Amino acid sequence: xxxxxxxxxxxxxxxxxxxxxxxxxxxxxxxxxxxxxxxxxxxxxxxxxxxxxxxxxxxxxxxxxxxxxxxxxxxxxxxxxxxxxxxxxxxxxxxxxxxxxxxxxxxxxxxxxxxxxxxxxxxxxxxxxxxxxxxxxxxxxxxxxxxxxxxxxxxxxxxxxxxxxxxxxxxxxxxxxxxxxxxxxxxxxxxxxxxxxxxxxxxxxxxxxxxxxxxxxxxxxxxxxxxxxxxxxxxxxxxxxxxxxxxxxxxxxxx
Ligand code: PGA
Numbered sequence: 001x002x003x004x005x006x007x008x009x010x011x012x013x014x015x016x017x018x019x020x021x022x023x024x025x026x027x028x029x030x031x032x033x034x035x036x037x038x039x040x041x042x043x044x045x046x047x048x049x050x051x052x053x054x055x056x057x058x059x060x061x062x063x064x065x066x067x068x069x070x071x072x073x074x075x076x077x078x079x080x081x082x083x084x085x086x087x088x089x090x091x092x093x094x095x096x097x098x099x100x101x102x103x104x105x106x107x108x109x110x111x112x113x114x115x116x117x118x119x120x121x122x123x124x125x126x127x128x129x130x131x132x133x134x135x136x137x138x139x140x141x142x143x144x145x146x147x148x149x150x151x152x153x154x155x156x157x158x159x160x161x162x163x164x165x166x167x168x169x170x171x172x173x174x175x176x177x178x179x180x181x182x183x184x185x186x187x188x189x190x191x192x193x194x195x196x197x198x199x200x201x202x203x204x205x206x207x208x209x210x211x212x213x214x215x216x217x218x219x220x221x222x223x224x225x226x227x228x229x230x231x232x233x234x235x236x237x238x239x240x241x242x243x244x245x246x247x248x249x250x251x252x253x254x255x
Contacts, residue, residue, distance in 0.1 A: 002206050004222070004249035005163060005229035007039035007124065008236025009064060009092060009210070019046055020053065025239025027057045033246035035253055037229075039090055040236070044078055051087025062090030065098060066121065068111035080119020091116045092231075093123040094146070096169045106149035113150045117160050124163040124231065125150055126210070127190070131170035139168075140189050147193055156198035164190055164207045165231040171211025173233055180220045180227075183209050187226035215244035222252040 014022070019042060030038070041062040042050045051061050067077035083091060093116060094109035104112075109125070116123040127146040129139045143166065151159065166186050168178050178186075187207045195202035209221050210231030221227055222245075229249060235241040 002204065002228045004036045004253050005039060005206050005208055006033070006036055006242070006246040006249050007062065007090075007165075007208065007229065007231045008041060008242055009095070009231055009233050010040065010042045010236060011064070011097070011233055012043055013237055014042055014046060016046070016049065019050060022237065022239055023050065023053045023057075023059075026059065026242060027054075029239065029243040030057055030059065032243060033250050036246050036249045038246060041090070041092055047083070047088060048086045055087070060089045061087050062092060062124065063088050063121075064092050064095065066091040066093065066112050066116045066119070066123075068108060068115045070115065070119065080116045080121050084120040088121060090124055090163075091121045092165075093125050095126045096128055096167055096172060100169070106146055109146070110149045110153040113162070114154050114158065117154065117158060117162070122161055122163065124165050124208075126165045126167050126231070128167040128169050128172075128211070134168065134170065139186060143186060143190060144193055147190060151197055156201050159194075159197075159201055159205070162205065163229075164194075164205060165210050166190060166207060167210035167231060173212070175212050177212045177214075177217050177221075178209070180224050183221055184224040184226055187224065191226050213245060215241055215248070218245040218248040219251070222248050223255065 039060040041064050063083045093112045098104045113123045127143045129142040133142050191202050206228040208229035213230045213232050214235040
Protein backbone atom coordinates (compact mmCIF):
# COMPACT_ATOMS: atom_id res chain seq x y z
CA UNK A 1 0.00 0.00 0.00
CA UNK A 2 1.44 3.37 -1.00
CA UNK A 3 1.08 6.22 1.51
CA UNK A 4 -0.62 9.24 -0.04
CA UNK A 5 1.61 12.29 -0.34
CA UNK A 6 0.10 15.78 -0.37
CA UNK A 7 2.80 18.30 -1.16
CA UNK A 8 2.63 22.09 -1.24
CA UNK A 9 4.85 23.87 -3.72
CA UNK A 10 4.82 27.42 -2.43
CA UNK A 11 6.87 28.64 -5.41
CA UNK A 12 8.20 32.19 -4.87
CA UNK A 13 5.52 33.19 -2.37
CA UNK A 14 5.47 33.88 1.34
CA UNK A 15 7.13 35.90 4.08
CA UNK A 16 8.09 35.08 7.65
CA UNK A 17 4.70 36.27 8.86
CA UNK A 18 2.66 34.62 6.09
CA UNK A 19 4.54 31.32 6.48
CA UNK A 20 3.95 31.29 10.24
CA UNK A 21 0.25 31.84 9.74
CA UNK A 22 -0.03 29.20 7.03
CA UNK A 23 1.90 26.62 9.05
CA UNK A 24 -0.10 27.30 12.20
CA UNK A 25 -3.26 26.65 10.19
CA UNK A 26 -1.94 23.43 8.68
CA UNK A 27 -0.71 22.20 12.07
CA UNK A 28 -4.08 22.94 13.65
CA UNK A 29 -5.81 20.67 11.15
CA UNK A 30 -3.03 18.09 10.75
CA UNK A 31 -4.95 15.43 12.65
CA UNK A 32 -7.74 15.53 10.04
CA UNK A 33 -5.31 14.08 7.52
CA UNK A 34 -3.92 11.30 9.70
CA UNK A 35 -2.16 8.66 7.66
CA UNK A 36 -1.41 11.07 4.80
CA UNK A 37 2.13 12.34 4.39
CA UNK A 38 2.24 16.13 4.20
CA UNK A 39 5.13 17.99 2.61
CA UNK A 40 5.77 21.71 2.21
CA UNK A 41 8.31 23.21 -0.19
CA UNK A 42 8.93 26.86 0.73
CA UNK A 43 11.33 29.24 -1.00
CA UNK A 44 14.95 28.51 -0.02
CA UNK A 45 15.45 31.50 2.32
CA UNK A 46 12.70 30.12 4.56
CA UNK A 47 13.76 26.48 4.68
CA UNK A 48 15.49 26.66 8.05
CA UNK A 49 12.70 28.58 9.77
CA UNK A 50 10.03 26.31 8.30
CA UNK A 51 12.10 23.29 9.42
CA UNK A 52 12.01 24.61 12.97
CA UNK A 53 8.28 25.27 12.79
CA UNK A 54 7.35 21.87 11.34
CA UNK A 55 9.78 19.63 13.25
CA UNK A 56 7.28 18.45 15.85
CA UNK A 57 4.25 18.39 13.59
CA UNK A 58 4.71 15.49 11.22
CA UNK A 59 5.06 17.75 8.20
CA UNK A 60 8.00 17.03 5.89
CA UNK A 61 10.13 19.72 4.31
CA UNK A 62 11.32 19.93 0.73
CA UNK A 63 13.31 22.26 -1.49
CA UNK A 64 11.95 23.48 -4.82
CA UNK A 65 15.23 22.90 -6.60
CA UNK A 66 18.63 21.31 -6.04
CA UNK A 67 22.01 21.61 -7.73
CA UNK A 68 23.46 18.74 -9.72
CA UNK A 69 26.78 19.43 -7.95
CA UNK A 70 27.72 18.51 -4.38
CA UNK A 71 29.73 21.68 -3.62
CA UNK A 72 32.02 24.23 -5.23
CA UNK A 73 32.03 27.36 -7.35
CA UNK A 74 28.38 27.43 -8.43
CA UNK A 75 27.12 30.84 -7.36
CA UNK A 76 23.47 30.90 -6.41
CA UNK A 77 23.06 27.12 -6.29
CA UNK A 78 22.06 24.86 -3.39
CA UNK A 79 23.61 21.45 -2.85
CA UNK A 80 21.63 18.43 -1.67
CA UNK A 81 23.75 17.86 1.48
CA UNK A 82 23.12 21.50 2.49
CA UNK A 83 19.39 21.12 2.01
CA UNK A 84 19.49 17.90 3.97
CA UNK A 85 21.43 19.60 6.77
CA UNK A 86 18.81 22.31 7.22
CA UNK A 87 16.04 19.73 7.49
CA UNK A 88 14.87 18.90 3.96
CA UNK A 89 13.80 15.35 3.25
CA UNK A 90 12.69 16.03 -0.33
CA UNK A 91 13.58 18.16 -3.35
CA UNK A 92 11.47 18.93 -6.38
CA UNK A 93 13.42 18.11 -9.51
CA UNK A 94 12.54 19.29 -13.01
CA UNK A 95 9.45 21.34 -12.22
CA UNK A 96 8.07 22.66 -15.50
CA UNK A 97 8.82 26.24 -14.44
CA UNK A 98 12.48 25.24 -14.01
CA UNK A 99 12.42 23.52 -17.37
CA UNK A 100 10.77 26.34 -19.30
CA UNK A 101 11.90 29.50 -17.50
CA UNK A 102 15.41 28.35 -16.58
CA UNK A 103 16.14 26.02 -19.46
CA UNK A 104 16.67 22.83 -17.48
CA UNK A 105 17.12 19.96 -19.89
CA UNK A 106 16.18 16.31 -19.36
CA UNK A 107 19.89 15.54 -18.91
CA UNK A 108 20.33 18.24 -16.27
CA UNK A 109 17.19 17.10 -14.46
CA UNK A 110 18.59 13.56 -14.40
CA UNK A 111 21.87 14.87 -12.93
CA UNK A 112 19.94 16.80 -10.28
CA UNK A 113 17.93 13.70 -9.46
CA UNK A 114 21.12 11.69 -8.98
CA UNK A 115 22.67 14.43 -6.84
CA UNK A 116 19.55 14.66 -4.68
CA UNK A 117 19.62 10.93 -3.93
CA UNK A 118 23.39 11.00 -3.30
CA UNK A 119 22.86 13.86 -0.84
CA UNK A 120 20.19 12.00 1.10
CA UNK A 121 17.10 13.65 -0.36
CA UNK A 122 14.06 12.03 -1.94
CA UNK A 123 13.51 13.59 -5.37
CA UNK A 124 10.05 14.49 -6.59
CA UNK A 125 10.56 14.18 -10.34
CA UNK A 126 8.15 16.41 -12.25
CA UNK A 127 7.10 15.41 -15.75
CA UNK A 128 4.38 16.72 -18.03
CA UNK A 129 3.44 17.81 -21.52
CA UNK A 130 2.48 21.20 -22.92
CA UNK A 131 -0.91 21.78 -24.52
CA UNK A 132 0.69 21.72 -27.97
CA UNK A 133 2.31 18.37 -27.23
CA UNK A 134 -0.97 16.93 -25.92
CA UNK A 135 -2.91 18.14 -28.93
CA UNK A 136 -0.33 16.61 -31.23
CA UNK A 137 -0.85 13.26 -29.46
CA UNK A 138 2.62 13.30 -27.93
CA UNK A 139 1.82 13.16 -24.22
CA UNK A 140 3.14 9.66 -23.67
CA UNK A 141 6.25 10.25 -25.75
CA UNK A 142 7.07 13.41 -23.78
CA UNK A 143 6.61 12.02 -20.27
CA UNK A 144 8.28 8.79 -21.20
CA UNK A 145 11.38 10.65 -22.47
CA UNK A 146 11.46 12.74 -19.29
CA UNK A 147 11.28 9.61 -17.14
CA UNK A 148 13.71 7.63 -19.29
CA UNK A 149 16.36 10.35 -18.99
CA UNK A 150 16.42 9.71 -15.24
CA UNK A 151 16.13 5.91 -15.35
CA UNK A 152 18.88 5.66 -17.94
CA UNK A 153 21.17 7.61 -15.65
CA UNK A 154 20.40 6.07 -12.25
CA UNK A 155 18.81 2.69 -12.99
CA UNK A 156 16.10 1.04 -10.91
CA UNK A 157 18.33 0.88 -7.85
CA UNK A 158 19.22 4.57 -8.05
CA UNK A 159 15.56 5.52 -8.28
CA UNK A 160 15.15 4.59 -4.61
CA UNK A 161 11.95 5.91 -3.05
CA UNK A 162 11.63 8.82 -5.43
CA UNK A 163 8.22 10.29 -6.18
CA UNK A 164 7.00 11.10 -9.69
CA UNK A 165 4.74 14.12 -10.15
CA UNK A 166 2.66 14.20 -13.32
CA UNK A 167 2.01 17.86 -13.98
CA UNK A 168 0.50 18.69 -17.36
CA UNK A 169 2.01 22.10 -18.13
CA UNK A 170 -1.32 23.38 -19.47
CA UNK A 171 -2.93 22.74 -16.08
CA UNK A 172 -0.35 24.48 -13.89
CA UNK A 173 -1.63 27.73 -12.46
CA UNK A 174 -4.23 28.01 -15.21
CA UNK A 175 -7.31 26.82 -13.35
CA UNK A 176 -7.61 24.04 -15.96
CA UNK A 177 -7.33 20.60 -14.43
CA UNK A 178 -6.82 17.32 -16.21
CA UNK A 179 -9.96 15.23 -15.91
CA UNK A 180 -9.59 12.29 -13.55
CA UNK A 181 -9.56 10.00 -16.63
CA UNK A 182 -6.89 12.03 -18.43
CA UNK A 183 -4.72 12.04 -15.32
CA UNK A 184 -5.30 8.35 -14.55
CA UNK A 185 -4.34 7.40 -18.12
CA UNK A 186 -0.98 9.13 -17.85
CA UNK A 187 -0.36 7.86 -14.31
CA UNK A 188 -1.08 4.29 -15.45
CA UNK A 189 1.25 4.80 -18.40
CA UNK A 190 4.02 6.07 -16.11
CA UNK A 191 3.55 3.12 -13.76
CA UNK A 192 3.67 0.70 -16.69
CA UNK A 193 6.88 2.39 -17.86
CA UNK A 194 8.40 1.85 -14.41
CA UNK A 195 7.20 -1.76 -14.43
CA UNK A 196 9.17 -2.39 -17.61
CA UNK A 197 12.27 -1.49 -15.61
CA UNK A 198 11.31 -3.18 -12.36
CA UNK A 199 7.97 -4.47 -11.15
CA UNK A 200 8.61 -3.74 -7.47
CA UNK A 201 9.72 -0.21 -8.33
CA UNK A 202 6.44 0.39 -10.16
CA UNK A 203 4.41 -0.89 -7.23
CA UNK A 204 6.14 1.22 -4.59
CA UNK A 205 6.62 4.48 -6.50
CA UNK A 206 4.17 7.19 -5.61
CA UNK A 207 2.90 9.05 -8.65
CA UNK A 208 1.21 12.29 -7.63
CA UNK A 209 -0.82 14.69 -9.77
CA UNK A 210 -0.22 18.42 -10.03
CA UNK A 211 -1.96 21.19 -11.94
CA UNK A 212 -4.71 23.34 -10.44
CA UNK A 213 -5.59 20.71 -7.85
CA UNK A 214 -8.02 22.10 -5.31
CA UNK A 215 -10.61 20.90 -2.82
CA UNK A 216 -13.30 20.81 -5.51
CA UNK A 217 -11.46 18.39 -7.82
CA UNK A 218 -9.12 16.55 -5.43
CA UNK A 219 -11.61 13.90 -4.35
CA UNK A 220 -12.14 12.53 -7.84
CA UNK A 221 -8.51 12.76 -8.82
CA UNK A 222 -7.23 11.08 -5.66
CA UNK A 223 -9.76 8.27 -6.03
CA UNK A 224 -8.02 7.09 -9.22
CA UNK A 225 -6.07 3.85 -8.86
CA UNK A 226 -2.71 5.26 -9.89
CA UNK A 227 -2.92 8.72 -8.30
CA UNK A 228 -1.09 8.62 -5.00
CA UNK A 229 -1.33 12.24 -3.95
CA UNK A 230 -0.93 15.77 -5.20
CA UNK A 231 1.65 18.45 -5.83
CA UNK A 232 -0.21 21.64 -5.15
CA UNK A 233 0.77 25.19 -6.00
CA UNK A 234 -1.87 27.89 -5.56
CA UNK A 235 -4.12 25.95 -3.20
CA UNK A 236 -1.20 25.13 -0.89
CA UNK A 237 -0.92 28.78 0.16
CA UNK A 238 -4.13 28.65 2.17
CA UNK A 239 -4.20 26.24 5.11
CA UNK A 240 -7.86 25.47 4.67
CA UNK A 241 -7.54 24.63 0.98
CA UNK A 242 -4.41 22.54 1.49
CA UNK A 243 -5.99 20.61 4.37
CA UNK A 244 -9.17 20.02 2.39
CA UNK A 245 -7.08 18.27 -0.28
CA UNK A 246 -5.22 16.29 2.39
CA UNK A 247 -8.53 15.20 3.87
CA UNK A 248 -9.63 13.93 0.45
CA UNK A 249 -6.40 11.91 0.36
CA UNK A 250 -7.21 10.44 3.76
CA UNK A 251 -10.66 9.45 2.50
CA UNK A 252 -9.21 7.95 -0.68
CA UNK A 253 -6.73 5.94 1.42
CA UNK A 254 -9.56 4.62 3.54
CA UNK A 255 -11.84 3.78 0.62
P1 PGA B 1 -0.89 24.86 -9.31
O1 PGA B 1 0.68 24.48 -9.37
O2 PGA B 1 -1.51 23.95 -8.28
O3 PGA B 1 -0.91 26.30 -8.88
O4 PGA B 1 -1.42 24.63 -10.66
C1 PGA B 1 1.11 23.15 -9.31
C2 PGA B 1 2.60 23.09 -9.47
O5 PGA B 1 3.16 23.85 -10.25
O6 PGA B 1 3.29 22.27 -8.81
